[in-house]
Each structure stands twice: as structure tokens, then as C-alpha cells.
Amino acid sequence: xxxxxxxPGPFNVPEGATVAFNCTYSNSASQxxxxxxxxxxxxxKLLMSVYSSGNEDGRFTAQLNRASQYISLLxxxxxxxxxATYLCVVNRSGYSTLTFGKGTMLLVSx
Amino acid sequence: GAVVSQHPSRVIxxxxxxxxxxxxxxxxQATTMFWYRQFPKQSLMLMATSNxxxxxxxxxxxxxxxxxxxxxxxxxxxxxxxxxxPEDSSFYICSASRGIRSLSExxxxxxxRLTVL
Numbered sequence: 001x002x003x004x005x006x007x008p009g010p011f012n013v014p015e016g017a018t019v020a021f022n023c024t025y026s027n028s029a030s031q032x033x034x035x036x037x038x039x040x041x042x043x044x045k046l047l048m049s050v051y052s053s054g055n056e057d058g059r060f061t062a063q064l065n066r067a068s069q070y071i072s073l074l075x076x077x078x079x080x081x082x083x084a085t086y087l088c089v090v091n092r093s094g095y096s097t098l099t100f101g102k103g104t105m106l107l108v109s110x
Numbered sequence: 111g112a113v114v115s116q117h118p119s120r121v122i123x124x125x126x127x128x129x130x131x132x133x134x135x136x137x138x139q140a141t142t143m144f145w146y147r148q149f150p151k152q153s154l155m156l157m158a159t160s161n162x163x164x165x166x167x168x169x170x171x172x173x174x175x176x177x178x179x180x181x182x183x184x185x186x187x188x189x190x191x192x193x194x195x196p197e198d199s200s201f202y203i204c205s206a207s208r209g210i211r212s213l214s215e216x217x218x219x220x221x222x223r224l225t226v227l
Contacts, residue, residue: 004153043203043218044154087153097144098216102153 003027004101006088012107017078021104023088024070032091033064035073037084038103044087047073078108112138114206116219123194124227131189131222133204139184140206144216145177148201160187194226 006023013019025033033050048055050062050071061074071088085103092099113136123129133143142161146154158174160166160181168174178190187206191198201223205216 008151041201041221041223043221045218046215097156097159099156100154102151 002101003099004088004090006086006101006104008102008104010105010107012109013078014109015078015080017108018074018076019078019106020072020074021086021088021106022070022072023101023104024068025088025090025099026069027090027092027099028069029092030069030090033062033071034089034091034098035060035062035071036087036089036100038087039084044100047086075106078106080108080110082106083108112206112208112217114140114204114217114219116204116222118222119220120223120225122225122227125195126193129191129194129224131191131202131204131224133187133189133206133219135185135206135217138206138208140187140208141184142207143181143187144205144207145179145187145189146203146205148203148221154203157189191224194224196226199224199226 004025035047036044037047038044048057050064054063059076063072085105087103088101089098115134117132145157147157148154156169157172158166158168158179160179162181162184166179181187201221203221205218207216
């Protein structure tokens, strides 16, 4: 089983739609969780950290379910500029390394 | 902000040549730098972790003699792909971490696209 699994998509949604991505991780020792965004042929950029209590940043809401070992990202009122690949990333406690999922591609159309 | 640069951004070389990629933290001291590789439609795969002044720690399956990493200062790490072959063509990305307490926060460089003919 892969350490971090995501549905590769693509998710095709119209502008203004709400879309949700899930990600599962296999290592129960995982301690820190993140969503990164990666545009085509560019480096990944941190979108938001994911906290146990769930957190929101504007149109983006991230949630963590430790019992089921999954993380979610909800994007409300999608914009064309949200089109990108969203990477689920986990970090194990005591380790500096990050483990990346393959990413979920989102395409927002007019 | 924390800015990381990479040079070159793109390189095309012949098979058998060596290619050096530089990663610099421009406005902070990076105690730890990471090198990743990403093949098309694949996830970023960590190749190695390097701490300033010590030998890099390579991930399983990554040949340390082929991918030479030098982290000589707190702002510069280099990755040298020796005797590059077409299968080494990939997107190489470095990242840098500021300190032990924030090890999981990594700042990524813009990446280097390597094409080996």
C-alpha cells in the first residue's frame, strides 16, 4: 500500500462549484499534514497545513481524520485560477522528510 | 518570505555528461536541504536529505555515486548528476528547511528540468 494515496482525477468542475478531495495515508505515526498546490511544470507551493481540529483559509477548508487516516480539502466557489494539481503531504513524527501523494488534478472551466 | 532559487532552470545535455544543479536559500540559512525528483504524472520522490557540513542521507534505491550532493554552506547545496543517461531526464526540485523546530516546513526551489539526449 502506498504511503499517501490520492485520486488522480482530473476533477472537472465549473466556476463557482464546490469540490472536495480526499487523501489517505498508511503510516499511523504520521504527525503533520499539508496540502500543496502544484501548477504544471512548476514547483509545489504550500497551500495550507492541516490541523486535527480542522482549519479554514478563505475558500479552502482542510480536515483531518486520524482514526480513519484520511485528510480532506474542500474548495468553495471555485475559480479558474484554482486549476492545478493538489498534493497531499504527510510528515512522520521526528522525521524531517515529507511524503507526497501523486496529486489530484483540478480543472475549473468557465 | 523564504526564497529558494535553483540554477539552471532547464538543461539539455548529451548522454554521458555530468550536470550540476545549484540550490540556494536566498534570505535564510538552511540547516537542511532536500532533493526531489519528479517524473511526468508521478509524485515528488525524495532522493536525499543533506545537512550542512555532513554527508547526505540517500533514500533507498538512489545511487549516491551517481547523484553527488554537496552542502558546503548554510545557503548552498549542489546536486551533480554524473554520467547522465536518458532515464535520468526528470524534474529535479530542491527544498530547504530553516531549522530543527520547523523541519517539516520546507520551501521549494523552482525546479530544474533535465533532458538527457
